[in-house]
Amino acid sequence: MVGDDGHPVYNPEAQAARDGLIETLCAMPPIMSALDALLEHFGHDNVSEVTGRTKRLITASDGRQKLESRSARTSQAEAAAFMAGKKRILVFSDAGGTGRSYHASLDAANQEQRVHLLLEPGWRADRAIQGLGRTHRTHQATTPLFRPVTTDCKGELRFTSTIARRLDSLGALTRGQRQTGGQGLFDPADNLESEYACAALLSWFDLLAAGKLASITLDDFQHRTGLELVDKDGVLKDEMPPIQRWLNRILALPIALQNSIFEEFLALIETRVSAAREAGRLDVGVETILVDKATLIDDIVLRTDPGTGATSHLLTIEIARRRTPVSLERILRIAESDASACFMVNAKSGKPALRTRARALMEEKEGTPIPRVELMRPTRNEYMREDDLFESSWAAVERDVFCDAWSHEVEAAREKVDSETVRLATGLLLPIWSALPSDHLAVNRIVDGEGRSWLGRLVFDDHVPQLFTKLGIDRSEALPASAVAKAVASGRSIDLSHPFPSTVKRSIVNGSPRIELVGCPADRLPWLKSIGCFTEIIQYRTRLFIPVGQVEAILERLLADPSQLAA
Structure with missing residues (x-):
């Protein structure tokens, strides 16, 4: 508002509110930077600071503050104190990360596992990689844990995602794989x-x-x-x-x-x-499969390049690995820190799970949120829609029941060694890329306990005959019943040409998983039922199923006894 004399008219109440706000703000303590907050909380005697600061304000033992001068030699002494184990916390910046190593070196007194907290990474991926590389090097006792630190402000994901993208792209340029740059930090x-x-x-x-x-x-x-x-x-x-x-x-x-x-x-x-x-189309770069033991069983040469002599191979590797289940103490800490957590046990299998709220999906046409939950199991995590959870066999239980079931499964998982045979296409893959299966595009690296590694694409058993046919290799590869049963149980559909063209797949009927045999001749239904299959008429159509507990036994009879099909 402007008066008749042209001067602005002020509201006394608004002026008083403004002055009161300024007075309150000036009376509040200043917000410390992350570096000063760490020094104040843990004490400068316990924290090694390796930065480019030439002066800093520290609090003495008597509570008085004083200004301390620092030089380049001070940073060297601080780094040496951390590596010697005299100070267990190290804070370093770009200026303090050049030309130094802070990993758990076998030559250093401090060989404890480093927990590297990535705070304020900035915008340059090369500097972030340089900082991460200070604590992860060769000749070390243990590998570090990398933990990016963010607040609960969603907008901060903008900065973290930029670093994730640039780390991944830089890793693809320097090592030929995207996982190298990001160290697997980001989903x-x-x-x-x-x-x-x-x-x-x-x-x-x-x-x-x-x-x-x-x-x-x-x-x-x-x-x-x-x-x-x-x-x-x-x-x-x-x-x-x-x-x-x-x-x-x-x-x-x-x-x-x-x-x-x-x-x-x-x-x-x-x-x-x-x-x-x-759908198997998610490009996650190179995935590393860590195993305890890997044994090379077979090596088939798929192709030899006429110009360079480079070869493409199909390796058959038997791998064995122990599971590392989540301990009861850790899952209880997670449950205590999450208000939405609920103890669950499956009524059919008796397996436990901790239910927590997961990020919802969204229906793209209507924008309707689809609530989901995460089921944390001892050896894996599962995601499920809330509607599907209500129709499943999962039920809430008391803490004591959950703890007993969790401890029992953890003990069983630690004693169990999972063994399986995998096939890996390796060597010169580009010329044979179109012949490899198109429904699983992930590139895997298998690394065993002795440090040996194999890099290539996984080829499932049911894809091997088709691969040989496309490459013109005269080699018959009969798919055993156990391999068919395992592939179908994992969710893949298997086409059978023997004894008649058909497809074995996993189907959901009334909310329960079943194994279905599709495409069978109608005149062979009596014989198929005699070996253990059963039929149901669903929506005026006869469908043939294999009992879940007898899949492998029935498939063995189906694949090994074609004479029974004679009219």
Whole structure:
């Protein structure tokens, strides 16, 4: 408001509120930086600081603060004190990470396992890799644990995802595999600039324009971010803002609104990543399979290059590995820290699981959230939709019942050694890439306890005959009944040509898994039922099933006795 004399008119109440706010802010203690907070909490006598600071303010034993001068030689002494075990905590920055090693060297007195907390990584992946490499080197007693540190502000994922993307791309350039740069720190769903994230953003724009998002409206989003998403007719533009610009504009929004938008966006990403993972199309770079023992059983040369003499091989390797189950103490700590945790036991199998809330999926057309839960098992984790959980055999139990079941399964898992035979296509793979199965594109590295490793693509038993046929290799490879049963149990469909063309697959009938035999001749149903199969008429169609507990035995009779099919 402006008075008749042209001077502004002030509101005394607003002025008093402003002065009171300034007075309160000035009376509050300053927020410490992460470095000063660590020194204050643990004490400068327990923390080695290797940074580029020439002066720092420390608190003496009498509680008085004093200014301490530091030199390059001070940083050397601090690093030596950590490696000697005199100080158990080390804080170093870019300036303090050049030319030094902080790993658990076999030549150092301090050989404890390093827990490397990555705080404020910045924007340059090469510097982040340099910092991670200071604690992970050869000639070390133990490998470090890398733990990125973030707050609960969803917008901070913007910075972490940039480092994840650049670490992965730099690893692909330096070592030929994406996992090297990121050290396996990040899940594909954590990368907010991946192809799945870009596709999810387009779905988010469509839902925003249709008014199906609960976080914000189209007009409010355009007003707050300055992004123009629609033309003068109110239709979404063909050229939408790139995901980098969208992420940067999101950072300018209030924290609560940021979190709401990111929850919806991450749900769309998780939906796409989960679908790709279930279909076997998720590109995760090179996956390392650590085993206790690996024995090479067979080596078949698939192709020899006429120009260079390089060869492609199909290796048959028998691997054995012990499981490392989660201890009861650790799962109880997780349960105590999560208010949504619930102790569960499967009524059919008696197996325990800790149920926690997982990130929801989102229906892409209507924007409807699909709630999910995570079932933490002793040796693995499973994700399940809440609706499917209610229809399953999982039931909530008391803590004592859960603890007994968990301890029993942990003991059984530790005593059990899992052995299996895998086939690995290795060597010069590019010329034979099109002949390899297209439903499992992951590249794996098998590493045994002796340090030997094999790099290539896994080939399942049911794909071997087709691989030999495509490459023109005259070698018959009969698929045993045990291999067929194992492949079907894992969710794959197996086509059989003997004794008649048919398909064995896993089906869900009335919410229960079954093994189904599809494509059998109608006149062979009596013989198939005589060897143990059974039929059901579902929706006016006769379907043939194999009892789950007798799959291998029935398949052995089916594959080994073709004479019974004679008319």
